[in-house]
Amino acid sequence: MSARILVVDDVPANVKLLEARLSAEYFDVMTASNGTEALALARRAECDIILLDVMMPDMDGFEVCRRLKTDPATHHIPVVMVTALDSPADRNRGLEAGADDFLTKPVSDVVLIARVRSLTRLKMMTDELRMRAITSLEIGMQAPERSAVVDTGKGGRILLVDDRESSYERLATILAAEHTIDVEPNPTEALFHAAEGNYDLLIVSLDLNNFDGLRLCSQARSLERTRHVPILAIADPENSTRLLRGLEIGVNDYLLRPVDKIELLARARTQIRRRRYTDHLRDNVQNSIEMAITDALTGLHNRRYMESHLATLAEQASTRGKPLALMILDIDYFKSINDNYGHDAGDDVLREFAVRVRKSIRGIDLACRYGGEEFVIVMPETDLHVAGMVAERLRRSIAGEPFAIHKGAKRIEVTISIGLTTLEQKGEAVGDVLKRADTALYRAKHDGRNRVVSHAA
Incomplete structure (x- = not known):
């Protein structure tokens, strides 16, 4: 698992030591000797994780972290x-500034590498999700970054799994x-309980009695x-050794007892x-996918x-x-609706x-929605007779109520014409099926509109 680590420290010996440890694990290491340089490198997206010293001359690590996280x-x-x-006060100050962890020197190689690998994963x-969601900006969706930097992290739903009463009462x-x-x-x-509760954490x-807590963590990671x-x-x-093992199987963070409140x-x-x-x-990615395949006005699938x-x-x-029925529907005289009542009225009708x-x-x-006022309905496992009944019911539904x-x-009368066909020849090209349905639609409009015409395969 390769990643680029930015080491920020104004003491060259400290930088060399961390660089040697991380390079031995095949991480790509870059360095900065002060906070200003570190902020510039981070903004250019040149690092995956930042290892940050606190005591630096131009601005301390707490301020650097705060700026990064805001x-x-x-x-x-x-x-x-x-x-x-x-001191606990220093550790809590770092966490309050937004640090993902606070490690006190001297840090063992095992702890350091375990933490770096966990955060790298x-x-x-996160980078994969951000890359997939990048097009959300192009289609007008709100990017989550700005709301994320002002999120307090409060008001979450938490499930606490602990079988020691004195412990869970205090933590809760x-x-x-x-x-x-x-x-x-x-x-x-x-x-x-976790699967049903929609929890945030x-x-x-x-240290559960007669149960392996790490197994529970592993099961939580494997369950969708x-x-x-x-x-x-x-x-x-x-x-503490088991905690490091936990980081390997997907635990995000840990605390040692006695737990400090802050x-x-x-x-x-x-x-x-x-x-x-x-x-x-993830929501942006899902919405982007839905928008790519959905007609924005009607909510139906689009032609693509x-x-x-x-x-x-x-x-x-x-x-x-199995048979497959296909119908093309066209709203009769739709242009006149737009001409007489305006395009907003046309949108209302659609x-x-x-x-x-x-x-x-x-x-x-x-x-x-096939385009404009034309629509396509595809009906799996439906023969021509049944599809004709559905088409006629739909035609009556449109014509029967203004x-x-x-x-x-205002209320206006609307009718539709429908061309109907089926796929019954094995391996037939779908383009031929669409052409047949379009031919049937042309006949329906030529014969007076507001009707269903079938074209057998």
């Missing part, structure tokens, strides 16, 4: 403070000051519904902020999706020896038309 261009880069400062996942009391907390003292029920004790929920592990100091809240906020950010990225999916449906029908189409077809049928326009101020 800049939309750099807030997603993991920051680990590596410093000789060892996280950064690569601390966390309840900022979050909604559920406690699950039965580890065998915890995974089911799982906090798991690794909890795969992306961050995990904060808590363990007694003698179990540190617990800071680490919980960090994980919840990151969860919200990645969820927003229809042409791709129709080929798949036709292949399935041929392979299974939206309502799509609603009535959805009500008239099955869930497995494919309804698409369409409201201008926010309901």
Whole structure:
């Protein structure tokens, strides 16, 4: 797992030591000797993780971290403070500034490398989502960066898995000051609880009686519904080795007992902020996909999706020896609606038309806006007779009730013409099926409109 690590320290000996440790694990290491240089490198997206010293001459590490985490261009880069400062106040100050971890020198090679690898996996996942979501800006969707930098990380839903009453009562009391907390003292029920609860964070004790907490963490990572929920592990100091193993299997962060109140809240906020950010990225990706295949006005699939999916449906029908019906629908005299009542009225008609189409077809049928006022409906496992009945029902649905326009101020009569055909020849090109349906539609319009005409294969 290669990644580019930025080491920021004004002491050359410290830089050389970290550089040697990381290079031995095949990480690509770059260095900066002060905060200003580090900020510039980070803004150019030249690093995946930043190892940051606190005591530096131009600006200290706390200020550098704060600037990184409040800049939309750099807030997603993991920051680990590596410093000789060892007081709880210093550690909490670093976490409050947004650091993902705070390691006190001298740091063992095992702890350092485990932490860097864990954060590298996280950064690569986030980068992939950011890359996929980049087009969301081009199609007018809001990027999540600016909301992410002002997110406090409070108000999350947390599941605490701990079977020691004295422990979970104290932890729950601390966390309840900022979050909604559920406690699950039965580890065998915890995974089911986590899967059903839509949580922002799982906090798991690794010192459970008669149950392996790491196995629970591993199961949470393998289950689809909890795969992306961050995990904060808590363990007694003698179990620190197991915590490092936890980082390898997907634990996001950890705490050693006795748990410091401020540190617990800071680490919980960090994980919840990151969860919200990645969820927003995933939503953007999903919305981008939906927008790419959906007609914005009607909410039906667009022509691009229809042409791709129709080929798949036709292949399935041929392979299974099942019929496939296809109809092309055209709103009669649609141009006159736009000319007489305005394009807003035309849009009202198109939206309502799509609603009535959805009500008239099955869930497995494919309804698409083909272009302008033309629509295509594809009906798997449907012969010409049944498709004709559906088409006639849809025609009556359109003609039977006037369409409201201008926010309901006026109602107008609308009719449609439908051309209908089926795919019945194995391996027939979908283009030929569309042409046949289009020919049937032409006949319907030529014969007086407001009718269904079938064209047998």
